[in-house]
Amino acid sequence: MASQEFLIAAEKPWSGLVRKGQTITIIDSEGQQAVDTLFYKAGDFAERYSGQDTLRVQSSAYVGVGTKIISNEGNLMLTVTADSCGRHDTSAGACSCESNTVRFGHDTKYLHACRDNFLLEVSRYGMGKRDIVPNINFFMNVPIDPSGQMTIVDGLSAPGDHVALLAAMDVLCVISNCPQVNNPCNGFNPTPIRVVIAD
Amino acid sequence: MSRTPDQIAADRARYEEHQRKGLQGAPRALPGPSAIPTAPIADPIHVETIPGGWYWSTAMEAGESLRIAQDHGPSAIAMLAWSAIDPSERLNLPDTIKVQWTTAIAKGRVLFSDMGRVLLSVTEAASSAHDGLVGGSTAASNSQKYGGDHRNSRDNFILAAGKLGLDRRDIPSALNLFAPVRVDADGKFTWREELRVVGDYVELRAEMDLLLALSNCPHPLDPDAVYAPNPVTVTRFRAPIAEDDLCRTATAEAARGFENNASHLAGGH
Numbered sequence: 412m413a414s415q416e417f418l419i420a421a422e423k424p425w426s427g428l429v430r431k432g433q434t435i436t437i438i439d440s441e442g443q444q445a446v447d448t449l450f451y452k453a454g455d456f457a458e459r460y461s462g463q464d465t466l467r468v469q470s471s472a473y474v475g476v477g478t479k480i481i482s483n484e485g486n487l488m489l490t491v492t493a494d495s496c497g498r499h500d501t502s503a504g505a506c507s508c509e510s511n512t513v514r515f516g517h518d519t520k521y522l523h524a525c526r527d528n529f530l531l532e533v534s535r536y537g538m539g540k541r542d543i544v545p546n547i548n549f550f551m552n553v554p555i556d557p558s559g560q561m562t563i564v565d566g567l568s569a570p571g572d573h574v575a576l577l578a579a580m581d582v583l584c585v586i587s588n589c590p591q592v593n594n595p596c597n598g599f600n601p602t603p604i605r606v607v608i609a610d
Numbered sequence: 611m612s613r614t615p616d617q618i619a620a621d622r623a624r625y626e627e628h629q630r631k632g633l634q635g636a637p638r639a640l641p642g643p644s645a646i647p648t649a650p651i652a653d654p655i656h657v658e659t660i661p662g663g664w665y666w667s668t669a670m671e672a673g674e675s676l677r678i679a680q681d682h683g684p685s686a687i688a689m690l691a692w693s694a695i696d697p698s699e700r701l702n703l704p705d706t707i708k709v710q711w712t713t714a715i716a717k718g719r720v721l722f723s724d725m726g727r728v729l730l731s732v733t734e735a736a737s738s739a740h741d742g743l744v745g746g747s748t749a750a751s752n753s754q755k756y757g758g759d760h761r762n763s764r765d766n767f768i769l770a771a772g773k774l775g776l777d778r779r780d781i782p783s784a785l786n787l788f789a790p791v792r793v794d795a796d797g798k799f800t801w802r803e804e805l806r807v808v809g810d811y812v813e814l815r816a817e818m819d820l821l822l823a824l825s826n827c828p829h830p831l832d833p834d835a836v837y838a839p840n841p842v843t844v845t846r847f848r849a850p851i852a853e854d855d856l857c858r859t860a861t862a863e864a865a866r867g868f869e870n871n872a873s874h875l876a877g878g879h
Contacts, residue, residue, distance in 0.1 A: 457778045462704075463745025467830050472743065472793040483778070485750040485764075502713070502743055504704025509726030513866045514709050515628060526724075540724070541698045545783050555793040557800075559714030559738075561707060562629055592613070592621055599621040600613045 414609040421601040422590035424528035426535070428453060429578045429608055434492065436575040437549055437586075438605040443566040445551040445589040445596035446604055447505045447525045449533075449544065450480060450488050453581035456538055458484045462501040462545040472555050474499040474547055480576065483544075488582055493575035496568040500553040503563060504545045505529065506591040515593045528587035536583065548589075549574050551596045563594045631862065632711040639860040640718035644734040646809045651677060655846040660687075660826045662839030665766035667774060667823040669694055670816035674848050675733065678824070679811040680788060683840040686829040688746030688763040688784040690770075691721070691729050694819040697776055699723045703742045703783045709863050713793070715740045718860045720817070720867060721785065727874060728867040729820060731857035734813035739790035739805040744831060746784045751830040756837045763825035770823035787812055789829040801831050815849075815857070817871055 419425045421444075429435045437446055452458040464481040466472065475497060480489040505525035512520045529543045550568040555561045590601050655674065660666045662685065670676065678687055693699035702724040707713045709722060716738035721730040746763025753759075767781050790805035816822075826842050828834065858868050 461745075461783075463743070463783050464748065466799070467744045467751060470799050470831070472797045472799065483764075483781070485748050502704060503708045504702065507705075507724065507726070509724070509870070510702075510705045510709060510722070511726075512870060513705075513722065513726045513863055515624070517866065517869070539698070541700075541779050543724075545702075545704045553708075555713060555743075555797075557792055557794055559712045559792060560633065561713055562633070562711060563708070592617075594625050595622065599618040599625075602612075 414607060417606045419586060419588045419604050419606060421603050422523055422588060424532040424587050425606065426532045426583060426585045427606065427608060429582050429584055431578050431580050432610070434575050434577050434609055435584055436573050436607040436609070438571065438573040438607070439550050439568040440570065440604055441602035442568050442570040442572065443598040444568070444602045444604055445566065445591070446549040447587040447589050448547045448549055449529065449585040451583040451585070452482060452488070453583050456536065456542060456583070458482045458486070459542070459544055460488065460546065462547070465501060472502060474501055487579045489576040489578050491574060492577045493573065496550055496572040496574065498552050498567050499574065500548040500551040501545070502555065502561070503548060503551065503553045505587060506589065511593060519593055522592065523590040525587035525589050525591065529585060532585050548596070563596050565595045565598065636710065636861045640716060641856065643738070644717055644736045646736050646807065648734070648811060651845050651847045653847070655848065657843065657845045660824060660842050660844060662826055662841055663761035665770045665823060665825045666844065667770040667821065668846065670820045670822055670846065672816055672818050673851065674846060675813050675815040676822070677811055677813045677845040677847070678787060679843045680809060680840070681843050684788065684806065685826055685840045685842050686789045686832065687787040687842055688825040688827065689787060690767060690782060690784055690823045692776070692780070692821045693723065694821050697780060697821060699725045700780070700782050701729055701785065703785060707742050710861065713742050714738045715742060715785065718856050720857050720864045722867060726867065727870045728817040728864065730814045731817055732812060733815050733857060734811065736810045737805055737807045739788060739802070739810070741786040741789040741791035741829065744786070744791055744799060746786060746825055747827045747830045752837070755830065760837045761827060763827045766825035766827065767823060774821050786829055791831055799831060801833055
């Protein structure tokens with residue numbers, strides 16, 4: 412079985428091609444690390460992950476085994492085939508320097524943030540800020556209660572927990588291994604992750 | 611690179627303080643829903659009736675407001691907005707709900723752009739039966755639900771964006787007005803019909819020069835098996851902004867967003 416493995420250091424971006432029929436496995440090496448993730452159709456980046464379509468199709472607020480990852484064109488991009496954690500978010504989006512100022516105070520502006528990671532990474536493919544859409548946060552714990560209240564709370568993932576996705580089309584996967592230190596999405600302590608792409 | 615236990619503890623304490631203020635402060639500061647019926651607008655800039663299934667777009671100057679009223683019966687309205695100066699700045703629902711600690715967009719809340727600035731203020735809302743999570747209908751969702759061929763919000767937004775000089779890459783997640791979607795204890799979406807009110811309306815005030823697109827299509831989770839969206843009346847108007855304006859002062863998060871707007875206007879970024 413052909414397999415590629417990548418180590419993504421704490422706080423860093425990464426991208427890679429996952430071909431139709433391959434499985435991408437994201438491993439939370441040390442636990443409690445949010446992995447902000449976007450998918451684009453290889454060859455047509457205007458077709459990309461849609462959180463709203465994904466939520467609508469499965470009629471559930473969280474991502475887990477069986478979740479169909481749906482594009483903005485309504486097509487199946489990937490299916491979640493394994494999940495040892497049990498809680499992933501696709502409502503809360505990615506941290507940014509700008510939103511941090513609003514959430515946590517203006518003094519948090521100059522801190523490395525996920526949307527800067529995304530911008531650096533997608534720029535390698537000719538994309539820009541308008542291509543950065545609401546993303547999936549693997550291993551991030553964002554409970555939403557029946558009144559609508561939502562908070563980011565401590566992640567549930569233990570060291571070595573993983574999530575696996577089977578690609579239904581060739582996709583570019585873009586990850587920001589979240590550097591956020593203002594909320595508990597990664598226990599206030601960003602750590603490395605691993606990605607394995609296998610046939 | 612690993613952070614010390616002292617740094618982690620300090621950041622955790624800071625977050626918990628933010629969370630406590632965010633969850634406890636806003637419910638005290640925010641008013642109840644707007645009264646129905648509301649008074650007619652005396653001197654509107656523009657009035658438009660959007661037929662069921664159709665879309666409409668407009669440019670709004672900072673300080674102008676838009677009333678979206680269900681005066682022909684129930685409908686859902688999906689909405690997008692972009693900065694008119696730089697449309698790469700646009701409505702960001704994850705930031706909007708995360709920053710304000712709630713998916714329930716109610717009177718007194720604001721809608722954020724991806725750049726930490728306030729796009730629109732919700733100055734009036736007769737319900738908080740709005741949906742920031744699921745998004746509007748698509749050809750596929752309509753076909754599955756109704757069969758046949760009915761107009762959908764996704765295609766409406768491609769048309770509206772196209773006519774504004776934008777394209778598919780410029781269509782962010784949509785806010786659905788008049789769609790009582792909530793998440794139940796198991797994480798499933800529920801349609802809370804009891805949150806809907808007859809004669810519902812919202813008023814949104816542009817907090818920067820905007821482009822705005824509306825789609826009048828049934829929400830994909832609406833259990834009604836018949837595709838029968840009613841017309842919706844939208845009225846653009848200008849109203850004075852009080853010094854102690856509710857949306858600008860009700861929460862610390864909104865206040866910081868408006869500080870970012872002011873800083874941007876003054877030449878910062």
